[in-house]
Amino acid sequence: MCGIVGYIGNKNAYSVLLNGLKRLEYRGYDSAGISLLDQNIKVYKKKGKVSDLEAFVADRDISGKIGIGHTRWATHGEPSDINAHPHVSMNGHFVIIHNGIIENYGVLKKKLADRGYTFASETDTEVLVNLIEYIYIRGKVTAEIAVRLALTKVVGAYGILVMCNNEPDKIIAARKGSPLVIGIGSDEYFLASDATPIVEYTKSVVYLNNDDVAIVRKDELILKTIDNNKLVPKVQQLDLDLEEIEKSGFDHFMLKEIFEQPRSIQDTFRGRITSDFTDIRLGGLYNVMDRLVDARRIIIIGCGTSWHAGLLGEYILEDLARIQVEVEYASEFRYRNPLINADDVIIAISQSGETADTLAAIQMAKTAGSLVLGICNVVGSSIPRETNAGVYTHAGPEIGVASTKAFTAQVTVLSMIAMILGHMRGYLSDEKYVRLITELHDIPQKIERILSLNDEFKQIASLYKNANNFLYLGRGYFFPVALEGALKLKEISYIHAEGYPAAEMKHGPIALIDKNMPVVVIAAKDKSYEKIVNNIQEIKARNGIVIAVVTEGDKIIRDLADHVLEIPHADEVLASLLAVVPLQLLSYHIAVMRGCNVDQPRNLAKSVTVE
Numbered sequence: 001m002c003g004i005v006g007y008i009g010n011k012n013a014y015s016v017l018l019n020g021l022k023r024l025e026y027r028g029y030d031s032a033g034i035s036l037l038d039q040n041i042k043v044y045k046k047k048g049k050v051s052d053l054e055a056f057v058a059d060r061d062i063s064g065k066i067g068i069g070h071t072r073w074a075t076h077g078e079p080s081d082i083n084a085h086p087h088v089s090m091n092g093h094f095v096i097i098h099n100g101i102i103e104n105y106g107v108l109k110k111k112l113a114d115r116g117y118t119f120a121s122e123t124d125t126e127v128l129v130n131l132i133e134y135i136y137i138r139g140k141v142t143a144e145i146a147v148r149l150a151l152t153k154v155v156g157a158y159g160i161l162v163m164c165n166n167e168p169d170k171i172i173a174a175r176k177g178s179p180l181v182i183g184i185g186s187d188e189y190f191l192a193s194d195a196t197p198i199v200e201y202t203k204s205v206v207y208l209n210n211d212d213v214a215i216v217r218k219d220e221l222i223l224k225t226i227d228n229n230k231l232v233p234k235v236q237q238l239d240l241d242l243e244e245i246e247k248s249g250f251d252h253f254m255l256k257e258i259f260e261q262p263r264s265i266q267d268t269f270r271g272r273i274t275s276d277f278t279d280i281r282l283g284g285l286y287n288v289m290d291r292l293v294d295a296r297r298i299i300i301i302g303c304g305t306s307w308h309a310g311l312l313g314e315y316i317l318e319d320l321a322r323i324q325v326e327v328e329y330a331s332e333f334r335y336r337n338p339l340i341n342a343d344d345v346i347i348a349i350s351q352s353g354e355t356a357d358t359l360a361a362i363q364m365a366k367t368a369g370s371l372v373l374g375i376c377n378v379v380g381s382s383i384p385r386e387t388n389a390g391v392y393t394h395a396g397p398e399i400g401v402a403s404t405k406a407f408t409a410q411v412t413v414l415s416m417i418a419m420i421l422g423h424m425r426g427y428l429s430d431e432k433y434v435r436l437i438t439e440l441h442d443i444p445q446k447i448e449r450i451l452s453l454n455d456e457f458k459q460i461a462s463l464y465k466n467a468n469n470f471l472y473l474g475r476g477y478f479f480p481v482a483l484e485g486a487l488k489l490k491e492i493s494y495i496h497a498e499g500y501p502a503a504e505m506k507h508g509p510i511a512l513i514d515k516n517m518p519v520v521v522i523a524a525k526d527k528s529y530e531k532i533v534n535n536i537q538e539i540k541a542r543n544g545i546v547i548a549v550v551t552e553g554d555k556i557i558r559d560l561a562d563h564v565l566e567i568p569h570a571d572e573v574l575a576s577l578l579a580v581v582p583l584q585l586l587s588y589h590i591a592v593m594r595g596c597n598v599d600q601p602r603n604l605a606k607s608v609t610v611e
């Protein structure tokens with residue numbers, strides 16, 4: 001969700017904020033705004049992209065060495081100039097930017113309205129800034145006390161930065177639910193909702209915990225709890241390089257991230273597969289391995305693409321380790337009164353480590369006494385800190401809103417967990433264990449081969465860029481791949497696409513098939529190969545267009561299908577890591593040809609910190 005950035009120091013704040021907003025734009029892009037505090041509070045905000053804000057500010061006063069900036073993913077109130085952040089309190093004393101949702105804003109708004117407050121926007125955030133100001137004026141307290149007291153009245157989630165015109169030497173930051181990180185420079189501090197705007201200035205950071213409040217001056221960082229107990233800031237070093245968050249010559253982050261997969265998958269297993277390929281060691285699970293091996297049931301939770309990785313995890317874990325696995329959408333799990341046992345193991349999967357529904361589901365599972373593990377990409381994010389143990393995917397920063405390399409890294413981690421458990425539980429022989437490890441090790445070079453066919457995929461994309469609907473079919477391990485392929489296409493090209501288990505086609509989707517319907521069939525060689533060939537025949541019998549993902553050298557399907565996308569052979573347990581790559585590229589090219597903004601598709605956000 002929304003991106004937050006703040007600066008206090010000796011530089012011109014505007015340039016730091018603008019640069020930061022550009023780096024954060026993947027978190028939300030409905031509107032953008034900044035506030036600079038000099039002698040008084042200046043606010044510039046605009047519906048649209050950061051570039052619209054930049055144009056708007058071009059000939060205005062940008063002086064000031066302290067400021068805050070925001071890029072918004074709308075929750076309360078449509079995207080508009082007025083609803084854009086920052087929001088200023090009615091009497092002009094406070095300015096705020098906010099990521100999250102104030103759930104009781106209606107009640108608070110009414111109380112403030114009864115006391116004479118009026119509101120310019122429809123946002124929950126403007127209610128909060130007015131509440132802070134009301135307490136400040138009525139209580140004759142400092143800005144810090146006003147912020148802390150106001151937050152005790154708030155129900156909901158927030159990451160906020162606040163400035164006060166009467167105290168122009170500080171930014172006050174607070175978090176509950178929505179992430180905040182503070183970068184430490186020399187006589188300067190950088191504040192942000194994630195580390196991407198900070199990394200070019202400093203690698204020393206402090207992550208705020210829930211209910212932390214930070215009072216940040218250019219030469220001092222004070223950290224407290226919301227009820228005024230002082231805390232010692234825990235300084236950590238960022239493991240992130242600037243090149244990792246830049247496009248490095250690619251047209252889009254998404255394309256760069258698709259092409260990074262040979263490296264990112266390698267980074268995921270590097271140091272974990274032993275050099276002789278005989279074992280896998282996941283240090284993050286070392287202390288909980290006994291409980292994991294003895295688990296009666298594993299429940300995997302996630303959202304979006306991470307849920308698709310979880311579904312693959314179910315297939316792989318049940319196949320290799322013979323453990324009962326259930327996969328749940330975090331948003332359903334948390335609200336449907338699920339049965340959770342103390343001897344269940346919960347695995348939460350999340351690229352960002354910040355997804356609100358996944359975090360809430362984790363809390364539920366912890367309350368039930370289960371062991372909760374995380375598979376996350378963003379180091380130091382909330383989920384790894386809330387879980388008992390876990391495995392980082394180490395895919396590197398993923399900036400494109402549509403997830404690609406994070407997905408393959410998640411599947412890599414799940415495969416490694418399944419292999420270890422299968423081996424330890426006696427279902428995987430030494431021989432098969434070593435063979436699968438060796439196969440996993442070979443996956444990156446096989447993906448290189450697929451990437452070298454990019455021009456072919458682009459050519460096929462050009463033929464179907466104007467289709468209105470797509471169907472994606474797969475069986476077994478390739479069913480989750482079909483879901484992920486369909487999701488990729490719809491999120492970035494806005495073409496309606498559905499993923500289905502191939503055999504289910506007969507129970508509905510077959511009615512949609514005609515000469516205009518491209519059907520992407522994931523039909524690489526596996527144990528249901530013959531069955532999927534039959535499904536392809538059924539589609540062709542109804543004049544459907546078949547684009548098939550096949551194993552290199554497949555002649556049968558080449559003769560049947562309209563187009564084939566070839567992938568190298570791999571054991572079916574790991575072949576999904578290959579099969580998804582042509583689908584990512586197909587979606588990417590179609591979206592580019594349709595003139596869509598692939599890195600920032602409409603209405604979506606990279607990190608969904610509201611439920």
Ligand code: G6P
Nearest residue numbers: 303304305306350351352355403
């Ligand atoms: C958003 C993103 C998706 C992502 C999902 C879950 O919808 O656009 O790419 O799969 O959130 O996010 P997570 O960070 O928990 O994996």
